[in-house]
Amino acid sequence: MSTTEPTTTRWERRPDTPEGWLERARDVAALLAVDAVERDRAGATPHAEVRLLKESGLVRLLGPVEHGGGGQRWDTAYRVIREVAKGDGSIGQLLGYHYLWAWAVRLVGTDAQIDAVEQLYTENDLFFGGAVNPRDSDVVITDEGDEIVYTGRKSFSTGSKVSDLTVLEGVLDGTDDHIFAIVPSDQEAIVYGDDWDNLGQRLTESGSVEIRGVRVPWESAAGYVDKRFQPLxxxxxxxxxxxxxxxxxxxxxxxxxxxxxxxxxxxxxxxxxxxxxxxxxxxxxxxxxxxxxxxxxxxxxxxxxxxxxxxxxxxxxxxxxxxxxxxxxxxxxxxxxxxxxxxxxxxxxxxxxxxxxxxxxxxxxxxxxxxxxxxxxxxxxxxxxxxxxxxxxxxxxxxxxxxxxxxx
CATH class of the missing domain: 1.20.140.10 (Butyryl-CoA Dehydrogenase, subunit A, domain 3)
Known part of the structure; x- marks a missing residue:
């Protein structure tokens, strides 16, 4: 990636229309395309690429305007993903997964959880990853009173080391109940395998992850009130x-x-x-x-x-x-x-x-x-x-x- 102008100067003003956001995505894609092949060959953790997504404002695209977000709709988000992927497919995937996981609390959370998570990630420009591979059913959740504890392994955790927040999913022990929770990525109880070594999408940080006793308050279990989930x-x-x-x-x-x-x-x-x-x-x-x-x-x-x-x-x-x-x-x-x-x-x-x-x-x-x-x-x-x-x-x-x- 190269540019003659610091991105912080280039992108001082955030777009306020869908077309403005698409133009911003095209700018990002052009920067990524310059050395996409070289970065793909190197296979380094894409810290700089995610920083670019943050500096451009694309990470906040779906975030509420009152918290500094773009306040845009999914129709625009999908087009933004597409534009970024033109320049680098791996980074397009990372951004797309981020949008999905940032919206996950809205999909299954309570009103209070939605407000808290959207304010948290938007104001702090946080990037999401997810350990939710549905073919792995070995993440078990134990109920320890006021807390639940996640333990197990997922084969894939897209975003892993470049994420600030991780969406976890597991099954409550002794039940068929799946519980989602959003937790900080940087903690000792989350250990990334660094084993993503695939033919393509090499910069997506999609390797395995060990969940070694991640503790979550019941009040942060997405969509649960008094330990019960009300489906929609x-x-x-x-x-x-x-x-x-x-x-x-x-x-x-x-x-x-x-x-x-x-x-x-x-x-x-x-x-x-x-x-x-x-x-x-x-x-x-x-x-x-x-x-x-x-x-x-x-x-x-x-x-x-x-x-x-x-x-x-x-x-x-x-x-x-x-x-x-x-x-x-x-x-x-x-x-x-x-x-x-x-x-x-x-x-x-x-x-x-x-x-x-x-x-x-x-x-x-x-x-x-x-x-x-x-x-x-x-x-x-x-x-x-x-x-x-x-x-x-x-x-x-x-x-x-x-x-x-x-x-x-």
Whole structure:
């Protein structure tokens, strides 16, 4: 990352419109894109990158205006995630997860908890991580009177060492009750494994974490009053909300791939001299124009569907919590499933086929075009995309909407 102007000076004034925030996100993405490949190769903990997100104000985007936040809606947050991911897919993921976990208290907390947490993170510019991998069921919570104690392990904890606050999840011993709590990340009882060594999304700090007796007052157990939870349909919006987070940073990565490829073709790709209809420039080659036209059309179509899904769930996330119905939630979830399926297929196709129109020299490590496929291929395996197609198929064929699960 490089800039000729200190970010604290560049970003003294915070935007107050959605377009202003999107422009801020584009500025951040441009800085990240300068050395995204080099930072990816190095794999260092992204402290500087998260500091950039804080200095730009993007961390506070969803925070209440009265506490110094942006006061923006989720529709804007999704677009911001997408813009940042164009410059660096890993940092787009970190920001998206931060938005989800910052909203988690609103999803499941009490009114008092919502006020306290939103004031805390917004005023202090705190960054969220989460240890909530649903496939790990070995975090056990014990009830010790006025406190609950979390103990166990999670395979993934995105944000880990760059987070200020961590969302914990576990099951109360002897029950089926899941309890979420927000705790400080920097404490002896949270031990990060530093074992994130994956093909892509290398800067997301998504390694394992050991929870060694994290103590939380019962009054901080999200949504619990007198040790009892009162469920709402609104609580179940967490999964479709984060599935659309995924969808948007996939879209951003795909857009970044197409932008990088077209720039490479314009600047470096040589025309093929043995085709019988020789051109002076690769940009005049029929197959090059045909391929880019095909990929751009598919990307625009995916973007339109993603935006439609964003508008749908935005209306629910900003509604009165007790007004959201199961039918509304299901309609949003199936649309998000369709949008995710489309950008996964389109994004992977783009990240693969760009080599057909950039040429053999574009496979050089110095070109860095591999980062897009690696990032997409890594995270799009989060949960099987076939199940998203099945959800859409059940809706199309049988009129059934998805039931809430940890992945739907």
């Amino acid at each position: 349909v609104y609580n179940t919006l967490n999964t479709p909300t984060i599935q659309l987070v995924f969808t948007n940073f996939y879209l951003g990565i795909a857009q970044g791939a197409l932008d990088a490829a077209t720039a490479y073709t314009r600047e470096k790709t040589r025309p093929w001299p043995y085709g019988g209809d020789d051109k002076d420039s690769a940009t005049e080659e029929f197959y090059v124009l045909d391929t880019y036209g095909d990929l751009q059309a598919k990307l625009w179509a995916a973007e339109a569907l993603v935006d439609r899904a964003g508008q749908r769930i935005d209306g629910l996330l900003h509604a009165e919590r007790d007004s959201v119905t199961a039918a509304q939630r299901g309609q949003a979830a199936v649309l998000i499933a369709a949008a995710k399926e489309r950008i996964v297929q389109t994004g992977l196709e783009i990240a693969t086929r760009i080599y057909e129109v950039t040429g053999a020299r574009a496979t050089a490590n110095s070109a860095g075009l591999d980062i897009f496929w690696r990032n997409l291929r890594t995270h799009t395996l989060h949960d099987p995309i076939a199940y998203k197609r099945v959800e859409v198929g059940r809706y199309a064929l049988l009129g059934e909407i998805p039931e809430p699960t940890w992945y739907t």
